[in-house]
Amino acid sequence: MAPLSVAFISMRMPPSFDKKDHGLRTLRIAAYGGLIFGTYSDQTEPLEDYLGPHSLSQIQRLLVQRKPKVIGYLRQKIPGNWKLYNENVRDPYHGSLLHTFQVSFGLQTPAMKGGIKMDKDGKNTWNHSILSADDNKHQGDLAAAYSGTDKFNPGLKLNDPSLAQVKLDLDDNIKTTILSMFPTLILAQVDNTYAVRHLRPKGPDAVELHITYLGFESDTPEQLQSRLLSVNFIGPSGYISLEDGEALRLVQEGAKMRSGDHAVLEMGGIGVIQDTDYLSQEISIRGFWRHYHRMMAFGLDAGINQQQEPV
Numbered sequence: 562m563a564p565l566s567v568a569f570i571s572m573r574m575p576p577s578f579d580k581k582d583h584g585l586r587t588l589r590i591a592a593y594g595g596l597i598f599g600t601y602s603d604q605t606e607p608l609e610d611y612l613g614p615h616s617l618s619q620i621q622r623l624l625v626q627r628k629p630k631v632i633g634y635l636r637q638k639i640p641g642n643w644k645l646y647n648e649n650v651r652d653p654y655h656g657s658l659l660h661t662f663q664v665s666f667g668l669q670t671p672a673m674k675g676g677i678k679m680d681k682d683g684k685n686t687w688n689h690s691i692l693s694a695d696d697n698k699h700q701g702d703l704a705a706a707y708s709g710t711d712k713f714n715p716g717l718k719l720n721d722p723s724l725a726q727v728k729l730d731l732d733d734n735i736k737t738t739i740l741s742m743f744p745t746l747i748l749a750q751v752d753n754t755y756a757v758r759h760l761r762p763k764g765p766d767a768v769e770l771h772i773t774y775l776g777f778e779s780d781t782p783e784q785l786q787s788r789l790l791s792v793n794f795i796g797p798s799g800y801i802s803l804e805d806g807e808a809l810r811l812v813q814e815g816a817k818m819r820s821g822d823h824a825v826l827e828m829g830g831i832g833v834i835q836d837t838d839y840l841s842q843e844i845s846i847r848g849f850w851r852h853y854h855r856m857m858a859f860g861l862d863a864g865i866n867q868q869q870e871p872v
């Protein structure tokens with residue numbers, strides 16, 4: 562057997578090697594309202610331009626005008642693609658169709674005032690509903706519209722109605738705010754429950770939703786108790802959002818079986834992607850996809866943005 566030869570390799574690098582050229586990729590960081598954003602791209606515009614005026618004003622409204630403090634966390638793994646969750650939070654009208662709890666107890670109805678406001682790219686969306694004196698004027702119409710379904714039963718009452726009778730602690734009558742910032746951040750106000758939702762994709766078939774619930778330094782013990790009570794709306798077993806997780810699973814399964822097909826958005830599926838002052842819309846889903854296509858350089862922009870029907 563030939564003797565083993567041992568080679569000693571010099572660890573000295575050649576003169577042309579410069580450590581500056583071989584470091585970790587630098588993450589650009591910027592903060593607004595206590596939220597920290599990061600990007601590896603040096604092409605991304607300054608944060609405030611990226612977020613747009615509606616995101617900035619809602620972050621101010623929800624996180625800056627009072628000093629927030631964390632009151633709890635929830636984490637939920639959903640068997641669906643992260644982009645489906647982005648569709649879910651950009652579709653405000655499903656609330657009164659999917660969520661029996663909301664409709665049954667009059668928390669959210671299709672007739673509520675509100676709107677959809679986007680940034681210049683259509684990628685960030687502020688969906689909001691507004692309380693008004695008219696909200697309960699159409700109970701008869703609702704009963705007729707939901708006739709034959711189990712969605713609306715005006716005779717149904719909660720044993721503990723305090724959950725559904727929340728007096729808003731801001732004086733602007735905005736009942737819900739779902740602020741979705743491309744690609745993975747949502748700031749949400751549902752009544753007096755404030756939360757940051759962060760999406761962490763776990764491959765094409767799953768996403769983890771990390772929810773951080775917020776109260777405020779100025780809260781009284783009663784306000785804190787009220788916030789903790791209404792946390793029951795949202796989360797993996799929340800009265801409202803457990804259905805969102807299941808809807809994502811169903812859509813994921815359906816999408817896999819229809820590979821190559823196109824989805825049709827009936828509510829706002831044609832024309833210019835622009836703000837609306839009503840909620841029965843899913844137009845900002847198109848805003849999301851248009852921006853996603855741009856980011857991925859799919860080259861499909863022309864067909865989904867202009868004043869023409871999509872091709």
Ligand SMILES: [Fe+2]
Nearest residue numbers: 655656802805
């Ligand atoms: Fe929902």
